Amino acid sequence: MPMYPQGYIGADAMFWDLSNDVGPSGDSAGLRLRGGAQFNEFFGVEAHLGTGGSDGPVELDHLIGAYGKGILPLSDEFRLYGLAGITEVDFDVGREDGLSYGAGAEFDIAPNFSVGADYMRYLDRSDHTFDAASVGLRFRF
Template identity: 30%
Template structure:
């Protein structure tokens, strides 16, 4: 996570020192991807690589709607495979600092899934719904290309059809990621 933070700050500093020649239009559709660190907190805490895809529509400079999907790599140990993922749909509120930089916040609903595969208990799928919220900073590189550093959290309760005695597990899935998107 420290390496990702250093890389993100370095990229933002480089782009902050360059001038964007034309006024950027921050409205309309956008689509992008992200790479970061995903953390699953259920009964314990597991950390691993998180991959994401996001897209949305900005109605004006300060309001938009965004869909965000992020999934993990294997979060388990040598005995257990654990995977996690979320899909969130949120309104997004943006404050334009200048033509290049903006900060945003979002809150909405999300679905969550955690899959475990273990030789002793077998396979177990946990699903549920919860709340999603996130904050971040966005930097316009060109008129259409943007990078962003964001922190998203989905929190809720997971249930399993087969349970193995483990129903209603309070879960937080967070993702700290560096993303890049194209603004149409």
């Protein structure tokens, strides 16, 4: 049985896509670091820091965000989760912030290590969206 609160850090490959109706669009791959605290088996908080990648006219300088994390444990080793919060995204063509949301899953591969994947909508505007799919490892301490 885990002890709470429980901290964690992780690193992910992040595959992002900026879809824009009125300006430059792009997609590429970058790196996302994440860290957080899980307060019980159902709730935690998480922060993301991402960077990297450019394709065509758009380059992702960085993203930084903070999220509440709702967790649905399906077994001792497997969890689904949802994230909702605020993100600031800085492209070489401008900076924006807004509400963000996403969902993912994690599977424990060792007592303190898990592998996971998620899909985030970091920006959702009427004329453009910024999404990212990520896969990586997490270490709990």
